[in-house]
Amino acid sequence: MRIRASVAVVSGALALSALAVPAAQADGGYGDTKITKVVVDGDNKVSIGTSAAKTFKVSVTATDNSGIKGADSFDLLGPDYGIESTGKPTCTAVNATTSTCTASVTIDPRVDYLTNKNAGTWYVSVWIDAEDGDFIWTEKAGSFSFQCAAKLTTNAAPEPVKKGKTLTVTGALTRANWESLKYGGYGSQAVKLQFRKKSSSSYTTLKTVTADSKGNLKTTTTAKEDGYFRFSFAGNSTTAAVSATGDYVDVN
Known part of the structure; x- marks a missing residue:
């Protein structure tokens, strides 16, 4: 990941979902060229773990009365001086x-200089050229969440267990630490049973249920019928959503 303050220069990745881009966001341009949609892997969220590379596609749709000639590489801009660029787009x-x-x-994450502070809201910067010399450039074509991957157990x-008796359900919520390349407890987070x-x-x-300061979870419930129990975390702007594998309980 390249750092705008010239701390380091390496490769990286980001993703952005489909969204309309208001003309008011344009930072510069000439003529009638407009950006109408930005799409990256479809869901406006990208989660990165600690042990594997990920590749993402960034797609930008634009219009001009003369047609679109091409685009410069898209820049991805985020917290803690984060910046990365795609390859040359194909239009x-x-x-x-x-x-x-x-x-x-x-x-x-094993070779890119990610910091934990890089997690959060990122933007895609776009330059589009039209066939008649018109162009548009906007540094914030849209926003997306760049997230630490998470794990959850149940x-x-x-x-x-006998019907009507108490079940104790335990688990742990952890998330990727990009600096240590390990998963650590993610405490004080709301998790659904x-x-x-x-x-x-x-x-x-x-x-x-609220996880303790180390990410541990513990609660009780009443056994009513055969089925699966799991914890589920909704995620946030810095940490990806995750659901544990269901733990089957035989009630008799």
Whole structure:
């Protein structure tokens, strides 16, 4: 990851979901060129762990009455002086006036200089050229969350258990530390305890539990029928959402 303060220069990656870009966000331009959509892997969230590289596509759709000629590399800008650039975009015409320009970027936490403060809201900076010499440039074509990957465990006991008896459900919420390349406890976070009937394909929330300062979780519930218990974390701007694998409990 390149750092704007020239602390380090390495490769990196980011992603951004589809969103309309208001014309008021434009930082410069000439003529009628407009950016209408920015898409990166479709969900406006990118999570990075500690041990594997990820590659993401960044796509920008733009229009001009003369058609789109091309685009410069997209810059990805974030907290703690974070900056990364994609490769040269390839522009494909949608029709006579509109094209979608797409490029990729890769990040590897094992070799890129990520800091934990890089997690948070990032922006995509875009320059688009039209066939007639018009252009548009905006540093904030849209925002997205660059997140630390998270892990979550669940264990319900005792197993099996008699109907109406108390179950104790424990687990732990951890997230990637990009500086140590290890997962550490993510404390004081709200996590949902969920249950899925043996015959069902969907979970329902039973209660919300707050992790302790080390990310540990512990709560109780009443055993009513056979099924799966799990903890589920909704995520936030710096940490990805995650749900534990369901722990099956036989109720008799």
